[in-house]
Amino acid sequence: MKKAKQITTTEEKVSRRNFLKAAAVTAGAAATMGFPAVVKAQGPINMRWQSTWPTKDIFHEYALDFAKKINDMTGGDLKIEVLPAGAVVPAFGLLEAVSKGTLDGGHGVFVYHYGKQHVLSLWGSGPGYGMDANMMLAWHKYGGGKALLVKAYAAIGANVVSFPYGPMATQPLGWFKKPITKADDFKGMKFRTVGISIDLFTGMGAAVVAMPGGEIVPALDRGLLDGAEFNNASSDRLLGFPDVSKVCMLQSYHQNAETFEVLFNKTKFDALPDKMKAIIENGIEAASSDMWWKSCDRYSIDYIEMQTKDKVKFYKTPDSILQKQLEIFDEVVKKKSAESPLFKEIVESQIAFARRAVSWDMDTNVGRRMAYNHYFAPKRAPAKAPAKKG
Numbered sequence: 433m434k435k436a437k438q439i440t441t442t443e444e445k446v447s448r449r450n451f452l453k454a455a456a457v458t459a460g461a462a463a464t465m466g467f468p469a470v471v472k473a474q475g476p477i478n479m480r481w482q483s484t485w486p487t488k489d490i491f492h493e494y495a496l497d498f499a500k501k502i503n504d505m506t507g508g509d510l511k512i513e514v515l516p517a518g519a520v521v522p523a524f525g526l527l528e529a530v531s532k533g534t535l536d537g538g539h540g541v542f543v544y545h546y547g548k549q550h551v552l553s554l555w556g557s558g559p560g561y562g563m564d565a566n567m568m569l570a571w572h573k574y575g576g577g578k579a580l581l582v583k584a585y586a587a588i589g590a591n592v593v594s595f596p597y598g599p600m601a602t603q604p605l606g607w608f609k610k611p612i613t614k615a616d617d618f619k620g621m622k623f624r625t626v627g628i629s630i631d632l633f634t635g636m637g638a639a640v641v642a643m644p645g646g647e648i649v650p651a652l653d654r655g656l657l658d659g660a661e662f663n664n665a666s667s668d669r670l671l672g673f674p675d676v677s678k679v680c681m682l683q684s685y686h687q688n689a690e691t692f693e694v695l696f697n698k699t700k701f702d703a704l705p706d707k708m709k710a711i712i713e714n715g716i717e718a719a720s721s722d723m724w725w726k727s728c729d730r731y732s733i734d735y736i737e738m739q740t741k742d743k744v745k746f747y748k749t750p751d752s753i754l755q756k757q758l759e760i761f762d763e764v765v766k767k768k769s770a771e772s773p774l775f776k777e778i779v780e781s782q783i784a785f786a787r788r789a790v791s792w793d794m795d796t797n798v799g800r801r802m803a804y805n806h807y808f809a810p811k812r813a814p815a816k817a818p819a820k821k822g
Contacts, residue, residue: 448465450747477532478707479512480702484523484540486646487516489624490666490730494598495539498694498719499694510704514539523644526763529693531591537696543627543687544644549588550628551775554782555581557597557627558761560689561786565599567793568689569720573595577783580778587774593701595713598692601650601727602603605681605749606661607652612681612749616757625649626661628764629686645671661686664727665734674742681748685757692723698702 481499486494492514499512521529526538527545542555555577560568571577577596585592605612619637630640641657649672651657659667659685662668668680694716702707738744768774 436612437474443532443700448463476508477510477613477704479510479536480520481512481537481539482517482520482529482535484517484526484644485540488670488673489645490670490727491539491645493515494692494719494723494726497722498716499540499598501719502712502715505715506708509536510708510712517644517646523646526695527590527592530697531589533576533591533697533699535697535755536700537694538820540693540695541690541691542816543629543690546627546630546642549590550776551582551587551772552581553627553629553695554775554778556690557629557687558632558689558765559685560756561783563689563782563786564602564789565691565710566724567786567789569596569599569691570789571782571785572691575697576781577778579783580774584774584778585616586608591698593696593698595694595696595716596691597694597716598723599663599720600687600690600692601731603663603684603687603690604661604668605684605753606684607668607677608659608679608681609677611679611747612659614750615753621658622656624651625686625774627687629661631664631764631768632757632760635763647718649673649676662685665729665731665738669734669742674744678742680738680744680751682746683754685754685761688784693694727765 448750466469481495483492483495485603495514499514503511513618517523520535524544524547525538526535527541527548529535542552543557545552545565554606555568555572563571568577572581579623581596583718586592606625612618615636618633621638623633624641625633626642634638641651645653645662645667647662648657648662651678652660660673662671662673665672667675673680701712704712735746740747765775765779769779
């Protein structure tokens with residue numbers, strides 16, 4: 433039996449063409465209405481970073497914590513890899529490497545750029561005019577610091593975007609061979625510090641040496657230093673300070689309000705999608721809070737263990753030394769303000785903010801020592817009445 437021959441009429445051809453045209457219009461309309469379109473997927477943006485800290489320092493851990501938060505919040509669209517200090521450049525070479533694009537970004541502190549731009553130290557060194565580190569961050573965001581920081585980097589032609597974050601507790605005066613009892617004890621001392629604290633301790637008579645954190649303990653061990661400051665109980669313990677000294681002086685004005693810095697190469701940062709920039713900026717603030725919470729936990733543990741296990745003796749810095757620091761810092765600021773209009777502008781901005789913020793803080797927040805003593809100070813048994821005679 434023969435198959436019927438298929439016949440396609442002119443009318444059927446026209447009808448088929450009209451159907452295909454209608455289908456194409458419908459597909460276009462669907463895309464316009466927001467139906468998902470098939471787009472070729474792009475890979476993640478990879479960034480190579482470096483911290484200014486040795487792998488074992490808790491500061492490098494903070495850098496890794498920051499990177500993980502951003503990586504997680506972007507859903508893997510941005511992947512930041514953080515290397516330790518020296519992996520690509522020395523700790524003090526971070527700013528130049530990020531500016532040139534040798535690194536896409538970095539994690540460090542402003543005082544490490546002191547040799548390139550002195551005004552950056554005002555985001556970390558000195559008494560902060562009574563501000564603590566959280567207040568310093570408040571000044572930066574709401575008191576004019578953000579615009580001044582942009583101006584500071586532009587003045588040296590740095591191709592970077594900088595984000596202060598991570599408030600630090602007041603740093604110890606330092607580690608010494610014996611307790612420091614008076615300001616004159618610094619005269620002739622080979623002492624390690626950084627930033628504008630170099631000028632402060634020089635004014636106290638010390639022979640100051642600036643070096644990154646990872647180099648301090650070996651220098652103390654070899655007798656190249658008589659004393660040194662770094663930062664906190666956990667970092668100091670991990671870096672090995674208790675192995676070379678058993679005396680640590682607590683409280684100082686040389687770095688009373690320091691913060692960390694997250695640094696991006698500006699060209700790389702500007703090329704990011706706006707949504708990713710927003711995630712980064714908000715993620716930095718989230719990392720800032722988390723860092724402070726972690727520091728409260730870890731530092732308090734290591735503070736106790738250095739006393740119980742490492743047999744370190746902690747002493748409060750005498751008020752006479754603290755007062756001397758304030759007086760010398762005033763002299764340093766006066767000199768540098770005369771040399772640099774930008775330095776003067778930043779100082780005036782900080783003073784204006786600190787005058788009202790610190791006053792509000794001191795008047796509003798209750799002191800902690802009374803409550804601490806009430807709950808935790810050793811309780812003495814009441815004295816017994818003397819026995820009656822006879």
